[in-house]
Amino acid sequence: MDISNYLYLSAALFTIGAVGVVVRRNAIVVFMCVELMLNAANLAFVTFSRLNGNLDGQVASFFTMVVAACEVVIGLAIIVTIFRSRRSASVDDASLLKR
Amino acid sequence: MLNLALQMGATKTPEAVLFWIMAPVAVIAALGMLFAKKAVHSALLLAWVMITLAFFYIAEGALFLGIVQVVVYTGAVMMLFLFILMLVGVDSSDSLVETIKGQRATAIVAAIGLGGLLLSLVGRATVGAQAIGVETANVKGNVQGLAEELFTKYVWAFEVVSALLITAALGAMVLAHSQNTKSRTAQRDQSIARFRKSSLAEAAGLPAPGVFARHNAVDVPALLPDGSAAAASISGTLKSRGDMLESAIFELEVKEVEED
Amino acid sequence: MNANNAIVLLIALPLFSSAILLLSGRKSDKWGHLLATAVSATTFVIGVYEFFQMHSRPSTDRPLTQKLFEWISVGGFQVDASLLLDQLSICFVLLITGVGTLIHIYSIEYMSHDHNRRRFFAYLNLFIAAMLLLVLGDSYLNLYVGWEGVGLASYLLIGFWNQKPAYATAAKKAFVANRVGDVGLSLAIMIAFTQFGTVTFAGVKAGAPHASPAALTALGAMLLLAAAGKSAQFPLQSWLGDAMAGPTPVSALIHAATMVTAGVYLITRSNFVFDASPTAQAMVVTVGAITLLFGAIIGTAKDDIKKALAASTMSQIGYMILATGLGPIGYAFAILHLLTHGFFKAGMFLGAGSVMHGMDDEVNMRRYGGLAKAMPITAVTFSLGYLAILGVPPFAGFYSKDKIIETALNAGGAKGILLGGATLLGAAITAFYMTRVIVLTFTGAKRWDSKAHPHESPILMWLPMAILAIGSVASGFLLSSGSALVNWLQPIVNAGHHEHNEELLKPAVVSSLALGLVLVGVLTAVFKYRTVPVDAPTKVSIFTTAARKDLYQDSFNEAVLMHPGQKLTTGLVYTDEQVIDGTVRGVGSSLSIISTAMRKIQNGYVRSYALVMVLGVLALVTTIWLVTL
Numbered sequence: 001m002d003i004s005n006y007l008y009l010s011a012a013l014f015t016i017g018a019v020g021v022v023v024r025r026n027a028i029v030v031f032m033c034v035e036l037m038l039n040a041a042n043l044a045f046v047t048f049s050r051l052n053g054n055l056d057g058q059v060a061s062f063f064t065m066v067v068a069a070c071e072v073v074i075g076l077a078i079i080v081t082i083f084r085s086r087r088s089a090s091v092d093d094a095s096l097l098k099r
Numbered sequence: 100m101l102n103l104a105l106q107m108g109a110t111k112t113p114e115a116v117l118f119w120i121m122a123p124v125a126v127i128a129a130l131g132m133l134f135a136k137k138a139v140h141s142a143l144l145l146a147w148v149m150i151t152l153a154f155f156y157i158a159e160g161a162l163f164l165g166i167v168q169v170v171v172y173t174g175a176v177m178m179l180f181l182f183i184l185m186l187v188g189v190d191s192s193d194s195l196v197e198t199i200k201g202q203r204a205t206a207i208v209a210a211i212g213l214g215g216l217l218l219s220l221v222g223r224a225t226v227g228a229q230a231i232g233v234e235t236a237n238v239k240g241n242v243q244g245l246a247e248e249l250f251t252k253y254v255w256a257f258e259v260v261s262a263l264l265i266t267a268a269l270g271a272m273v274l275a276h277s278q279n280t281k282s283r284t285a286q287r288d289q290s291i292a293r294f295r296k297s298s299l300a301e302a303a304g305l306p307a308p309g310v311f312a313r314h315n316a317v318d319v320p321a322l323l324p325d326g327s328a329a330a331a332s333i334s335g336t337l338k339s340r341g342d343m344l345e346s347a348i349f350e351l352e353v354k355e356v357e358e359d
Numbered sequence: 360m361n362a363n364n365a366i367v368l369l370i371a372l373p374l375f376s377s378a379i380l381l382l383s384g385r386k387s388d389k390w391g392h393l394l395a396t397a398v399s400a401t402t403f404v405i406g407v408y409e410f411f412q413m414h415s416r417p418s419t420d421r422p423l424t425q426k427l428f429e430w431i432s433v434g435g436f437q438v439d440a441s442l443l444l445d446q447l448s449i450c451f452v453l454l455i456t457g458v459g460t461l462i463h464i465y466s467i468e469y470m471s472h473d474h475n476r477r478r479f480f481a482y483l484n485l486f487i488a489a490m491l492l493l494v495l496g497d498s499y500l501n502l503y504v505g506w507e508g509v510g511l512a513s514y515l516l517i518g519f520w521n522q523k524p525a526y527a528t529a530a531k532k533a534f535v536a537n538r539v540g541d542v543g544l545s546l547a548i549m550i551a552f553t554q555f556g557t558v559t560f561a562g563v564k565a566g567a568p569h570a571s572p573a574a575l576t577a578l579g580a581m582l583l584l585a586a587a588g589k590s591a592q593f594p595l596q597s598w599l600g601d602a603m604a605g606p607t608p609v610s611a612l613i614h615a616a617t618m619v620t621a622g623v624y625l626i627t628r629s630n631f632v633f634d635a636s637p638t639a640q641a642m643v644v645t646v647g648a649i650t651l652l653f654g655a656i657i658g659t660a661k662d663d664i665k666k667a668l669a670a671s672t673m674s675q676i677g678y679m680i681l682a683t684g685l686g687p688i689g690y691a692f693a694i695l696h697l698l699t700h701g702f703f704k705a706g707m708f709l710g711a712g713s714v715m716h717g718m719d720d721e722v723n724m725r726r727y728g729g730l731a732k733a734m735p736i737t738a739v740t741f742s743l744g745y746l747a748i749l750g751v752p753p754f755a756g757f758y759s760k761d762k763i764i765e766t767a768l769n770a771g772g773a774k775g776i777l778l779g780g781a782t783l784l785g786a787a788i789t790a791f792y793m794t795r796v797i798v799l800t801f802t803g804a805k806r807w808d809s810k811a812h813p814h815e816s817p818i819l820m821w822l823p824m825a826i827l828a829i830g831s832v833a834s835g836f837l838l839s840s841g842s843a844l845v846n847w848l849q850p851i852v853n854a855g856h857h858e859h860n861e862e863l864l865k866p867a868v869v870s871s872l873a874l875g876l877v878l879v880g881v882l883t884a885v886f887k888y889r890t891v892p893v894d895a896p897t898k899v900s901i902f903t904t905a906a907r908k909d910l911y912q913d914s915f916n917e918a919v920l921m922h923p924g925q926k927l928t929t930g931l932v933y934t935d936e937q938v939i940d941g942t943v944r945g946v947g948s949s950l951s952i953i954s955t956a957m958r959k960i961q962n963g964y965v966r967s968y969a970l971v972m973v974l975g976v977l978a979l980v981t982t983i984w985l986v987t988l
Contacts, residue, residue, distance in 0.1 A: 003225075006118070006155065006159065008221060009118075013126070013148070015214035018213060023202070033133075036132070043156075046155075046159050050233050055237075059248045062163075066263070067260070067263065072180075080274075083187050
């Protein structure tokens with residue numbers, strides 16, 4: 001099997017994630033789509049690691065996971081805060097930037 | 100299962116079998132996540148995609164990452180997601196009707212463009228490239244190899260990331276902590292508030308659910324003296340969840356009293 | 360009392376009193392005029408005290424300065440609010456406070472029926488303060504403050520009865536005409552600053568010998584413009600006649616004795632500029648000569664007694680301006696004539712006010728006649744002023760005006776003949792129109808209707824007139840005996856070393872010539888006005904028509920300045936509204952259209968922004984890919 005298939009899969013997942021971010025309105029779903037994109041990137045990293053024969057890609061992937069964990073914690077906290085004040089988890093309702 | 104994956108990673112053909120079975124499923128799950136109406140379904144589908152990826156990691160010789168993927172992502176992060184979903188309200192299902200003009204069409208065009216671009220880039224970069232494989236790097240074991248990298252070459256980044264984690268934990272605490280600016284309304288305050296309303300109709304409190312002698316469950320609205328259902332007698336949560344029975348089936352038939 | 364520190368009191372007292380009267384409202388109606396008069400008298404006492412103090416000092420120590428505070432300090436440019444009391448200023452201080460006090464006293468009675476008398480006195484005190492600041496400032500900038508202050512006071516007082524639109528318009532006219540002159544003064548200050556780096560009189564005087572002739576001429580021309588505006592000189596003379604709309608004491612104080620002579624003061628004060636620039640001097644004498652004839656001619660045709668006197672004032676100030684243009688010796692004679700004129704013209708204006716007071720505010724001389732019997736004191740004081748302005752010896756005008764005529768004749772060459780001729784002609788015309796005023800008002804048959812009951816004015820009115828009449832008689836002799844004023848002013852105006860032209864005519868010849876011409880003027884007037892029709896004859900020569908219309912000065916101003924100005928303004932308004940505003944609005948509305956289009960991108964939805972980011976990444980990666988292909 002050609003190892004680049006993993007990369008194609010990664011590209012596909014990444015694109016799906018990106019579309020989800022743009023299309024979905026529920027902030028949590030949007031957030032999950034971001035996670036999907038990060039995971040797709042991780043898959044690419046791991047595959048690159050295998051292609052190059054060293055572990056640098058895996059280390060990058062490891063760091064991505066840590067950062068993603070941080071991001072999830074903060075992001076969800078923000079969502080909870082917004083939900084608490086606006087009783088809504090829709091990203092379209094938080095359109096105060098317009099005004 | 101772990102051993103299966105490890106064995107599959109070691110051999111050529113089983114890996115291909117694994118990939119061709121699980122990759123389409125992962126893509127379908129991801130697409131399902133995109134189209135699922137309820138956020139819970141999306142979360143579960145995402146968890147499935149992540150587990151699939153864990154398999155692939157292990158198959159690709161990244162044993163440590165595969166385990167971490169399962170433990171951290173599927174275990175911790177996804178649970179956090181579900182937890183927040185419960186907190187925010189499971190019922191907050193997302194209408195899939197697009198409200199921003201042109202957003203969806205542009206998104207599809209952008210997706211096709213991005214996907215096409217990525218695929219062609221990957222193809223261009225990897226055509227003819229021979230995978231070296233991580234077997235040599237993993238000679239002392241994948242965990243040991245990663246540890247060596249982390250604590251020598253990437254030790255600075257590692258330390259910075261630890262600071263990031265602490266900061267994130269603090270940040271989450273600050274953001275999620277809610278300060279009560281008003282004192283909590285006690286029963287007494289609620290009583291007073293009820294009597295202060297414009298009409299005294301609700302002063303006595305909401306009617307209790309259940310139709311006596313017919314059905315007394317909480318999901319059945321009470322009947323008003325005229326025989327119609329009292330919507331106020333059902334808890335809002337049940338109502339929004341849709342778990343409310345029609346009280347009409349328990350309604351008394353209005354019989355006309357014949358006059359002598 | 361320290362002579363040095365008392366200078367500021369001269370200004371502060373009337374200013375303070377004016378503020379009290381204006382701020383205290385109707386409460387001070389009962390005593391306001393008394394306070395104002397007392398303050399004015401106090402300033403006069405201070406002035407007299409300062410004069411004797413100064414007189415007792417040796418000539419070199421006479422000027423006093425008092426620095427009040429540092430006013431402007433910008434880099435190398437320093438201006439102090441500082442007062443200078445020297446031989447020239449003290450003359451003006453005495454004139455302003457002395458005549459001012461008399462007119463305050465006069466006004467108590469004259470304005471007694473006006474329920475705004477307190478406001479009137481407040482303005483009078485404001486005027487006194489501003490005028491004193493004008494003559495006491497030690498720099499052009501300090502002078503400028505007083506200059507604007509008297510302009511304001513003049514505006515307020517001309518328009519004192521502003522319930523009549525014509526009076527309010529007259530006030531505005533005076534204000535606008537003065538503004539032209541003020542521009543000249545501010546330009547002069549700027550020129551002085553750029554040329555000398557200072558605006559004090561002393562600094563400019565020190566720098567004047569080293570300055571370029573062109574700069575000095577420009578400075579002199581601008582100062583002359585300022586003087587022309589304030590002193591109603593050609594070509595800015597048109598406002599003075601209309602300024603007679605103000606109450607008569609105002610006409611006497613501001614528009615005869617003091618404010619209108621500020622131009623003479625300015626030129627005398629700036630003698631070092633004019634002495635160094637013959638061109639500027641030539642301009643000064645030209646303006647003076649034109650105005651003295653201009654005013655005299657207008658005076659011959661006016662039936663309004665105050666306007667006739669106003670024309671006379673214009674003409675007499677023309678004499679003074681002419682004198683200031685004649686070099687060092689001229690300044691002293693200009694000031695001499697200014698002081699004597701202050702007495703006799705103020706006296707005559709007060710006399711006119713007294714006549715109006717007795718005749719129910721009738722100003723048309725054709726409706727007077729034979730008033731000498733009804734108001735003998737007024738007639739006598741007025742006649743003394745009349746003799747003084749005619750220059751009949753030994754009255755005041757003889758000493759001042761004849762000196763000016765003499766100096767003009769001796770200016771040398773054709774210039775001397777021209778100027779001397781103009782002054783002599785002016786003297787003859789003056790005699791004519793002043794005799795006309797006397798004849799029409801006090802002699803002949805009475806022409807007033809039965810409703811009028813002419814009566815002599817009360818003592819508070821005739822007393823100031825009497826004092827001024829004494830001044831009209833004696834001031835000329837006192838000031839010129841032994842060249843008192845000339846010597847007094849010598850340190851200021853360098854009168855000592857005037858160049859000696861050969862005398863064209865001997866002084867005695869000049870005096871006889873002038874007296875002869877005056878006699879001709881008097882006899883002509885007496886002969887012409889044996890009988891006076893009550894209504895002004897309409898079939899008159901074009902010269903009379905022209906003189907009645909002030910020699911078409913208003914028509915000229917309207918045709919040359921006002922109408923083109925209005926056209927220009929209309930054009931500018933159109934340009935402003937259509938071109939400039941149109942551009943601005945066009946920019947605004949096009950921006951608004953663009954914004955409306957752009958705003959759709961800024962819809963506030965995070966998802967839209969994310970999509971834009973995706974598109975951006977797409978474009979970026981594509982570009983990089985295409986470049987590295």
